[in-house]
Amino acid sequence: MTYDFDRTIDRTGSGDVKHSKLKEFFGRDDLLPLWVADMEFATPPFIIEALRRRLDHPILGYTVVPEELWSCICRWLLDRHGWHVKRDWLAFIPGIVKGIGMVVHAFVGHDERVIIQPPVYHPFRLVPQDNGREVVMNPLIEQHDDEGQLSGYAMDFEGLEALARDPRNRLLILANPHNPAGLTWDAQTLRHVADICAANDVLVISDEIHCDMALFGHHHIPFASVSEAAAQCSITFSAPSKTFNIAGVVSSYAVVPNPQLRERFFSWMNASEFADPTLFAPIATIAAFSEEGEVWRRQLIGYLEDNVRFVEEYCRRHLPMIHPLRPQASFLIWLDCRGLGISHEALVDLFVNGARLALNEGAMFGLEGRGFMRLNIGSPRVMLQQAMERLCTAVKEVGSQG
Ligand SMILES: Cc1ncc(COP(=O)(O)O)c(C=O)c1O
Known part of the structure; x- marks a missing residue:
């Protein structure tokens, strides 16, 4: 088709x-x-059809989450990104910006701070700030080609390390791929970030919402897949919402390989049923993460x-x-x-x-x-x-x- x-x-x-x-x-x-x-x-159309089929049933009551949701996310991450994710690492989240807010509440004390690397997606700054947490900046460094044109951005590792060493700085929020510059970070860069953060007990949120749209032969590399340090210090958020144009359905997920982080985050969410999807979210995600x-x-x-x-x-x-x-x-x-x-x-x-x-x-x-x-x-x-x-x-x- x-x-x-x-x-x-x-x-x-x-x-x-x-x-x-x-x-x-x-x-x-x-x-x-x-x-x-x-x-x-x-x-x-195959997503619209899947939703329509469900609407053919006259009752839209409380509904169990189909096990297929988790298996199709695992398969998709493996097939698209070569990332082996286990079923119990996964949880539903009601949107990625909300996920950031939830991590801030669950992990960042009121006297602790959040590191971001501008220019970057503005809710990375707004969500912590509006929840009363200070945000500190480690700006990206512009890269230029031979003609002096902007050719990309690099991370300031020295700056990151200096901030990470301060025990008040508890969380780094990473855009991978990067919004607004559209960069896919390479494995070496991600490994370096993981080494710095793991050594200093800084939690990393890797926001990978744009991961399924790598262009021009570039590849998305999941942060948690680059090293054991990365897997252990991070919470990854992703979703089919950008790629399949279903942001209004609100269907996102968290991947947390570290059992301690998982227990703390998932039980915090479950206490208020934040990790319960709406009826339509699994249906749209299963239809999206398919051969079609x-x-x-x-x-x-x-x-x-x-x-x-x-x-x-x-x-x-x-x-x-x-x-x-x-x-x-x-x-x-x-x-x-x-x-x-x-x-x-x-x-x-x-x-x-x-x-x-x-x-x-x-x-x-x-x-x-x-x-x-x-x-x-x-x-x-x-x-x-x-x-x-x-x-x-x-x-x-x-x-x-x-
Ligand atoms: C990097 C990034 N994260 C998160 C979002 C929004 O995600 P959600 O609608 O799941 O909160 C966007 C939307 O533009 C985005 O670009």
């Missing part, structure tokens, strides 16, 4: 955040939405890679002052707009009021994101083309005024 990613779908009436919250977040609602990280593609799911996933990746190439080519020809960092995973492009030579505030104004585009502005991921915008390319190419054309026109207008 060939899936149609070119189809434009009108989301009106679905209550989706990406459209419904434009006015609240951007002050106007006539914007092309390329921000919130879900995709404009139809959820795969794998066919869909591969076609999606092909389409996303072409979308990346489209944006790169467009910028090269028409917007050379904007440099898209090629993502190694997922459907987000980190646009380095510093070549435009304008302030971050002017950049945001250019995108929103000039080009009428809704992107995530880079500073929300940390101060290191000033001068950047995060573009969601999980949409039909015509929509991306329209976005790039609007941007080009707006940039020319600013240029002619200046």
